[in-house]
Amino acid sequence: MPIVQCQEITKTYRQGKVDVTALHGITLDVAEGGFVALAGPSGSGKTTLLNLIGGLDRPDTGRIMIDHKDYAELSDSQMADLRLHRIGFVFQAYNLIPVLSAVENVEYVMLLQGVPKAERRRRARRILDDVGLADKYRRRPAELSGGQQQRVAVARAIVAAPSIVLADEPTANLDSRTGEELLRLMQEMNSRRKVTFIFSTHDEMVMAHAHRVITIRDGRIADDRTKGP
């Protein structure tokens, strides 16, 4: 059973006085453990699709199911719970909480989940060790480089053991070397922890690492290639 199922997804936005259809009847499934890139130029609808899959927005028509849960049957609070327990996010702009240290940023998701303090701290430190930030626990985001911040963001996304991680242009603000390191890290998480990764990207390097590349153009799937692990 696929972990992500999208059926005939349509989404239209109002921009001023004009309605813009971002997605035209998208249908796709993503298998568990996938490392999938949604590729396409700016404005193709890939970020919109990612947001819908992540439950940050709702489709106008169609159906989305994550981990066997139909979004149409979930209230906003239930969607929030789903995101909290099942979905991790990595953003282009890192989006760490600036007043929290690296370890506190990673702990925060577990705090929302109600994990006890000692365990939160232990798991957060371990995951930061895994992403190569063992000596940066107490640093605040302003004291970290872009690559380090994005690693903290990845750590935050996976520490709560989600089923899926959605990454929106995660390498966009990084140099190629740092981007490469980050991708390798995420691949390692994918293979070791069996977390499904779905990227929205127009970075060739990301597409090169992905097992499956779904190309979206003008809100439609233009191509869908599986390369294998």
Added chain:
Amino acid sequence: MNLQLAWRNIWRNPRRTVVILMAVVIGVWSMIFLAALMRGIVDGMVKNGIATLTGHVQIHQREYPADPVVDHRIEDPRSLIKRLEENLPAGSRWSARVRVNAVAGNARHSAGVTLVGIDPDREARVSFIGTSVTRGAYLEPGDPTGILIGRALADKFQTRLGRKIIITSQDAKGDVVSRAFHVAGIFQAEMESTEKNFVFVDLAVAQTMLKMGPAVSEVAVMLPHYRMARETAVKLRRIIGPGKLLVRTWQQALPLLTAMLKLYDSFIFIWFVVVFVAMGFGIVNTTLMAVFERMREFGVLKALGMRPGRIVLTVETETLFILISGLLIGNILGFLSCWALSFNGIDLSALAQGVEYAGMARIIYPVLQFQDVIDANLVVLGLGLVVSLYPALKAARFSPVEALMHT
């Protein structure tokens, strides 16, 4: 960690936080201090009014208040006093007086006065006169010729200690009677009108002069606290029963003062509302600015799975920290201001006539009432949290997608 996060968040923009903190501090400080000052003014007015012969409770012949003449007298004060002594609260004092209109005169001047015949020992524990004699001596019990006059009257009459004053009044038989007294002492009162209006002689001397026998014009009672007046008056009315005697509280004897007390209560309430409204706008504005600056962050928190209710709680917690910090400092400053002024008070002598007209004491000491402090704190805390609900709900309602797009 939520508390840590809230505390750190309020210091993201220290300048803005300090500004709103100062608004809360000044607001609370002014509420507490001004309330204490107004209570002090009121307290002074009440004490002045009560000390100027009114007492907490007065007992008269029924028609005396409307027409304070010798005919309207308490014929049998002894049985009344016996009942009072059996029924007054512990710590109460009483004094029986003769109190009639009279004319005082000397070779140079004459003036209408109130002749007050007192038992010097009892009166000293009930009214201001016992501690107000600044020149000469207080009355000795049974002194046949001694009279106490006010400094303002002495100045007006251009007289001094030992000089003669003639007191003329109407006696119980309706005849005009006069008697000569020698100035035994000169007293000073809070209000000049008191110094001009009242002259004091021994009770027995007044009763003899006015041919009243053992009768008196009034019995004044001082209770341990002026707030006990109403309850005591109700009890005394029950004991004395309906008849010729009237029991009045100081509130009934001084209706203008009572009305002014209510007015001051309203002033305090209005001040609290004004301060809060001004502060409330500041809190809403500051919190809204902070929320809009962090719109993207709220989008991230929602993406991570934070429920809207928790976002509201986060914003409210930040407001709570600001309010508590402001309340703490504001309360300390309020208490310190009151303590500092408790030694010397605020001297309003420069406004002497205006102050006297209002019945105020010349020196105001702040009176801190626990209820005012509680009210000020509750108003700021409670309403502060309520008004910051608007920005909190705004933060909770951001759509994650729109919020994440915000720069």
